[in-house]
Amino acid sequence: xxxxxxxxxxxxxxxxxxxxxxxxxxxxxxxxxxxxxxxxxxxxxxxxxxxxxxxxxxxxxxxxxxxxxxxxxxxxxxxxxxxxxxxxxxxxxxxxxxxxxxxxxxxxxxxxxxxxxxxxxxxxxxxxxxxxxxxxxxxxxxxxxxxxxxxxxxxxxxxxxxxxxxxxxxxxxxxxxxxxxxxxxxxxxxxxxxxxxxxxxxxxxxxxxxxxxxxxxxxxxxxxxxxxxxxxxxxxxxxxxxxxxxxxxxxxxxxxxxxxxxxxxxxxxxxxxxxxxxxxxxxxxxxxxxxxxxxxxxxxxxxxxxxxxxxxxxxxxxxxxxxxxxxxxxxxxxxxxxxxxxxxxxxxxxxxxxxxxxxxxxxxxxxxxxxxxxxxxxxxxxxxxxxxxxxxxxxxxxxxxxxxxxxxxxxxxxxxxxxxxxxxxxxxxxxxxxxxxxxxxxxxxxxxxxxxxxxxxxxxxxxxxxxxxxxxxxxxxxxxxxxxxxxxxxxxxxxxxxxxxxxxxxxxxxxxxxxxxxxxxxxxxxxxxxxxxxxxxxxxxxxxxxxxxxxxxxxxxxxxxxxxxxxxxxxxxxxxxxxxxxxxxxxxxxxxxxxxxxxxxxxxxxxxxxxxxxxxxxxxxxxxxxxxxxxxxxxxxxxxxxxxxxxxxxxxxxxxxxxxxxxxxxxxxxxxxxxxxxxxxxxxxxxxxxxxxxxxxxxxxxxxxxxxxxxxxxxxxxxxxxxxxxxxxxxxxxxxxxxxxxxxxxxxxxxxxxxxxxxxxxxxxxxxxxxxxxxxxxxxxxxxxxxxxxxxxxxxxxxxxxxxxxxxxxxxxxxxxxxxxxxxxxxxxxxxxxxxxxxxxxxxxxxxxxxxxxxxxxxxxxxxxxxxxxxxxxxxxxxxxxxxxxxxxxxxxxxxxxxxxxxxxxxxxxxxxxxxxxxxxxxxxxxxxxxxxx
Ligand code: BG6
Ligand code: GLC
Ligand code: GLC
Numbered sequence: 017x018x019x020x021x022x023x024x025x026x027x028x029x030x031x032x033x034x035x036x037x038x039x040x041x042x043x044x045x046x047x048x049x050x051x052x053x054x055x056x057x058x059x060x061x062x063x064x065x066x067x068x069x070x071x072x073x074x075x076x077x078x079x080x081x082x083x084x085x086x087x088x089x090x091x092x093x094x095x096x097x098x099x100x101x102x103x104x105x106x107x108x109x110x111x112x113x114x115x116x117x118x119x120x121x122x123x124x125x126x127x128x129x130x131x132x133x134x135x136x137x138x139x140x141x142x143x144x145x146x147x148x149x150x151x152x153x154x155x156x157x158x159x160x161x162x163x164x165x166x167x168x169x170x171x172x173x174x175x176x177x178x179x180x181x182x183x184x185x186x187x188x189x190x191x192x193x194x195x196x197x198x199x200x201x202x203x204x205x206x207x208x209x210x211x212x213x214x215x216x217x218x219x220x221x222x223x224x225x226x227x228x229x230x231x232x233x234x235x236x237x238x239x240x241x242x243x244x245x246x247x248x249x250x251x252x253x254x255x256x257x258x259x260x261x262x263x264x265x266x267x268x269x270x271x272x273x274x275x276x277x278x279x280x281x282x283x284x285x286x287x288x289x290x291x292x293x294x295x296x297x298x299x300x301x302x303x304x305x306x307x308x309x310x311x312x313x314x315x316x317x318x319x320x321x322x323x324x325x326x327x328x329x330x331x332x333x334x335x336x337x338x339x340x341x342x343x344x345x346x347x348x349x350x351x352x353x354x355x356x357x358x359x360x361x362x363x364x365x366x367x368x369x370x371x372x373x374x375x376x377x378x379x380x381x382x383x384x385x386x387x388x389x390x391x392x393x394x395x396x397x398x399x400x401x402x403x404x405x406x407x408x409x410x411x412x413x414x415x416x417x418x419x420x421x422x423x424x425x426x427x428x429x430x431x432x433x434x435x436x437x438x439x440x441x442x443x444x445x446x447x448x449x450x451x452x453x454x455x456x457x458x459x460x461x462x463x464x465x466x467x468x469x470x471x472x473x474x475x476x477x478x479x480x481x482x483x484x485x486x487x488x489x490x491x492x493x494x495x496x497x498x499x500x501x502x503x504x505x506x507x508x509x510x511x512x513x514x515x516x517x518x519x520x521x522x523x524x525x526x527x528x529x530x531x532x533x534x535x536x537x538x539x540x541x542x543x544x545x546x547x548x549x550x551x552x553x554x555x556x557x558x559x560x561x562x563x564x565x566x567x568x569x570x571x572x573x574x575x576x577x578x579x580x581x582x583x584x585x586x587x588x589x590x591x592x593x594x595x596x597x598x599x600x601x602x603x604x605x606x607x608x609x610x611x612x613x614x615x616x617x618x619x620x621x622x623x624x625x626x627x628x629x630x631x632x633x634x635x636x637x638x639x640x641x642x643x644x645x646x647x648x649x650x651x652x653x654x655x656x657x658x659x660x661x662x663x664x665x666x667x668x669x670x671x672x673x674x675x676x677x678x679x680x681x682x683x684x685x686x687x688x689x690x691x692x693x694x695x696x697x698x699x700x701x702x703x704x705x706x707x708x709x710x711x712x713x714x715x716x717x718x719x720x721x722x723x724x725x726x727x728x729x730x731x732x733x734x735x736x737x738x739x740x741x742x743x744x745x746x747x748x749x750x751x752x753x754x755x756x757x758x759x760x761x762x763x764x765x766x767x768x769x770x771x772x773x774x775x776x777x778x779x780x781x782x783x784x785x786x787x788x789x790x791x792x793x794x795x796x797x798x799x800x801x802x803x804x805x806x807x808x809x810x811x812x813x814x815x816x817x818x819x820x821x822x823x824x825x826x827x828x829x830x831x832x833x834x835x836x837x838x839x840x841x842x843x844x845x846x847x848x849x850x851x852x853x854x855x856x857x858x859x860x861x862x863x864x865x866x867x868x869x870x871x872x873x874x875x876x877x878x879x880x881x882x883x884x885x886x887x888x889x890x891x892x893x894x895x896x897x898x899x900x901x902x903x904x905x906x907x908x909x910x911x912x913x914x915x916x917x918x919x920x921x922x923x924x925x926x927x928x929x930x931x932x933x934x935x936x937x938x939x940x941x942x943x944x945x946x947x948x949x950x
Contacts, residue, residue, distance in 0.1 A: 056357070056358045060353065060358055063349060063352065066315040066316070066317070067418060067420070068421075074425070076312075077313075077428040077429065077432075080308060081099065081306070081432040084099045085099055085101055085432065086436070089284050089286060091287055098304045098305055098306045099300055099304050100197055100298075100300040100303065101300070102197065102248075102297065102298045103200065103285050103288055103295050103296075104247065104297065104298055105200050106203075106295070106496055106499075107282075108293070108294070114495050114498035115138055116137055116189070117135070117183075118134075118137070118190070118497045119135075119174070119188050120132070120134075120192075121170060121191075122249070122252075122489070122490065123192075124193075124196050125193065125269065125272070126151075126271055126454075128153060128159055129151050129154060130152045130173055132150050132173055132177040133147045133148065135490055135491055137495065150176075155169075159214065159217065161217060161218070162217060164228075165217070166217045167228045168235065174233065178239055185238070187240060188239060189501050190241050190243050190244060191244060191245045191252075191493040191494055191500075192246045192247070194206065194247075195250075196210075197210060197300045198225065198246070203244070203496070203499075204244060204246060205224055205246075206224060206225055206226055207222060207223060207225070208222070210330070212302060212327065213272045213273045213334075213338070216326060225246065226243050244497045245493075245496045245500035247493050247496050248275065249271070250267040250277035251296055252267070252489030252490065253454075254296065254451045255491075255496050256485050256487065256491035256492025256494075257451035257492070258483065262447045262448060265279040265437065265449070266451065267450075267451045267453070268451065270426060270454045271338070271454030271457075272340040273331070274334050274454070275298060275299065275334075277296050277297060277298045278299070278433050280295055281440050282294055301429050302331045302334030303332075304429070305332035310332060317349055318335065320348055321341060337425055337456075340376070342419060342422060342456070343372070343375045343377075343378060345418045346378075346414055347374035350368060350414060351364055358410070360401050360407055361404070363401075367399040367400045367401075368400070373399060374399070376455065379415045380419075380459055380460045382395055382411060383416050383462065393408055416462075419460060422456070423464075424467075427466070427469075428474060430471055431475040434480065438475075445478070446477065447478075447479045448478065449480070449483050450480055450482050451483050451492075452464065452484050453485035453489050464484075468482055503847065506851075509799050513797075514790075514854065514855065514858040516756045517756065517859060519862060524865055524866075524914075525869075527751070528869045528872050529873075530750050531546070531869065532873045532876065539721065539727060543748075545748040545773075546740055546741065547739075547740075547741045547744065548738050549640060549689075549738065549739040549740075550736050550737075550738060551692050551736065551739050553644070553692055553696070553736070554735060555734075555735070556703060556706065557699055557936045561582050562582055564580070564582075565631065565938050565939060566579060566580075566629045566630070566632070567579075567631065567632045567931035568634060568934070569634040569929055569930055570595075570634065571714075572636060572713055572894075573712060575593050576593070577614055578591075580931065580935035586700065586928070586936075588928055590931065591618055593617075595610065600656045601655075603659045604660040608669045609677070611670065612670070612676075613677070629683065630683050631683060631685060632687075632935050632938035633667065633688070633934060634688055635666050635687050636689060636710070636714070637654075637656065638651060639666060639689070644685070644686045644687070644941050645667050645686055645687060646667055647667060647687040648665050648666070649662050649664060650662065650663075651768075651771070653768065654775075655781065666687060689739045690710050690894065692708055693708075693929075693934045694709070694893065695708025695719075695933065696930075696937055697926050698890065698924045698926050699892065699933075700933075701924070702922075702924055704889055704890045705890040705892045706719055706878065707719040707878075707890070707892070708891070708892050709891050710893070711780070711867055711897045711898035712779065712894065713779060713780050713781045713895075714743055715742065715775050715778045716741060717740050717870060717874055719737070719738060719874050720737055720878070721735060721736055721737070721738045722735060723736050743772045743774055744772055744775070751777070754777075758790050758793070759777055761789045762785045762789060774870075779897060780818075782817075783820055783859055783860060783897070784820060787856055787859050788809065791852065791855060792805070794851070800851060800852070801843050801845075806843065808840055809840075809842060815840070817896075818896070818900065819836055820856045821897070821900040821901040823853055824856055824857060824903060837849065860904060861903075863904070864903070864905075864907035864908050868909070868910070868911025868915065871908065871912050872911065872912045872915035875919040876918075879916075879919055885918065886920065887919045888919075888920045889919060889921055890924050891922070892924050893924065894925070905925075
């Protein structure tokens, strides 16, 4: 029935001589002193009674195993959990769309044999191609030899099998079913913890078995095989299960050994540090040996069996259930009853007294009611015994007792797993399918029915269907391999896509150098993408400024009107007003009328009506200034496009609007860029603040330049703040080598194509769009969202830059990330979530590094201007991207340290916005005006 299986115990005999001696010593047949019939029935009773397990005991095992499982899941180290709960890196059950040809190598599931399969997955539900397979018997000396011998043998079997198949020698993908307890650290990385089930090859425990197999295949040299995935047999069993009405989320194997795997919530698996989705966990329940729970059901035969096994004290639960042990338990009972004269008239045979002589196949056959007495008789005779009719009947009862207990114990353990599932899913009634595999499940006549009946008794709230695995789990292994191969291919495509975003030191140093060159040209008034606009701000505040000022702040996320009171400290009252897109992109007159309306409203609310306070206007767009209160708008940026403003003096436009709205009097003193306002605002606290940086909707920087370097402004001494308008850096094509096709798409779709190229790679208005374009591309490659393009993702600006900040936040669990993405209507799998996160990281990292290269260029310029060996300088920073993104600021700082090592650059975040700075510029101007009047 189970032909071709050398009994594992046989060669244990050769290493355990006591077994033989025991046998020889007891061989004589007692003529006298046989028990009387009544005694003998008591003896039988006593003996079989030991294998009876009560429902209470089963419930105790169920509860105790559940406790151990939960303890192991929590990662509790002490007391050492009785089961291992090993995560397998299989994160989802099959979709049914997996396809391709795969080689599967199975080692360890079925005794001393190894199986190679050729599995074809069609990707079409219900359409199966029968796998081709070949079984190889592992020679005894290999099973107990060196690891290299074992893996060389496996590689040899692979070649022999493949030689007979019409396949190419190249590019084969292999799934490795390795059924021993392993610590997996990836789909293709798995370290053997300890051998079980009669294997004991040296030099393998503690090693990555995938690597050992790869090395052996390479030594063999015949085939180019990529070992893509490694799985436990239980996982193969679960994954190969036909897609049915309910999810198959448990894989049970009872073969030489026994074990189960199931889909656990990843957040409950402490070692994974993962909070999304589910992961398949191999329970390794064979090692369950809780004394409290198992003690009462352990028989003297279990103790003897354990004592004489290759691994005494280990795998105690497996030794009561696994096929490797059932025959041996039966043999021990029969030998005992024979010795006591109850069986075979007290005459044992040498075979009966030798370890491993009774095999699982014997037990299964003898217990099978349809086998008939003659068959049992024949098996016993083969063991050298002379059975009478009563012997035959008693032997059948012994087989039934041993197997019934095995099935009941297995059921108690399975009930524990089902309780766990039910608990973690928080479901009243759990509906689940259990895939079953292994020879005991498949071929033992009563095992499955007892198992199922007992599970119903112990877990009545679970609605379980049992589905036998069709081909020993080979298909499931191929499924995992297909998924692993697909994930590996997707990862390669993801890496290729993101590679242009990963800038190295040389590329960043080149950006810094180009920026320096463009700055110099711009300052000289030569053609350059950096305009280097003089701002007429000549000094940072000195603390002597005083008075009440109004300020406007236009051009960032919010439009604000502020009242700034400068005494020994600065007090700010402000209000945010919205600028509807229709106004930002309507006529200039509308825009400035709207601004004045907001000021009037603010004045009324603050009780300032009728007062003509000096006003500082933060206007965050490129302006050519001819003085502090004169700024000609060069061009709109960042989504503003009001007509009839470009080429006009913005202060005049504001004054005209004030005149139109006759009720109000305002004294516009200064117009400042937001970078300047920010620098001044931070400069009030720190006199070393000589750089202003904005990374928000747009990006830009300003800094204090030597006046002698500024063409077009008279004077050779002192400083002047220069608004770099670095957002336009690269508009002359100098950044083209760094620009990706995604940048090009974002630029093309913007309202100012070809303009603000640096800004479009860095600032908040564009990063979300870059991410969206990458996601579209990855979807078209089938890497994301199962290749399904969604309408939502086609929508412009749907992916806000604030999502990048949220998604990349360390404090956010991946499941929350998924929720954000699901809110966008994206059909995510858990693999997708991680990929989207990686895309966001690549895009924001490049942005931060480019920004850092810019700051490094500015700091170096200041250092060189002043002829200093070392420069200590502060940068005042504002902008939602810089402030809200969890890693942006530290990446900028790291890049500056790398590219400008001689500058100690400190970053100060502006807390009050640039309005305070605009007020301070106004205050200085008023002070100067007063002093000239005096
Ligand atoms: C604000 C400043 O805090 O930051 C504005 O007050 C500036 O002047 C803005 O424009 C930049 O950030 P964002 O993200 O609002 O564009
Ligand atoms: C043993 C192994 C386990 C395997 C089981 C069934 O218990 O340790 O990994 O799943 O046997 O083959
Ligand atoms: C844009 C504007 C610039 C401003 C920056 C930050 O680049 O052109 O003036 O400083 O955005 O808001």
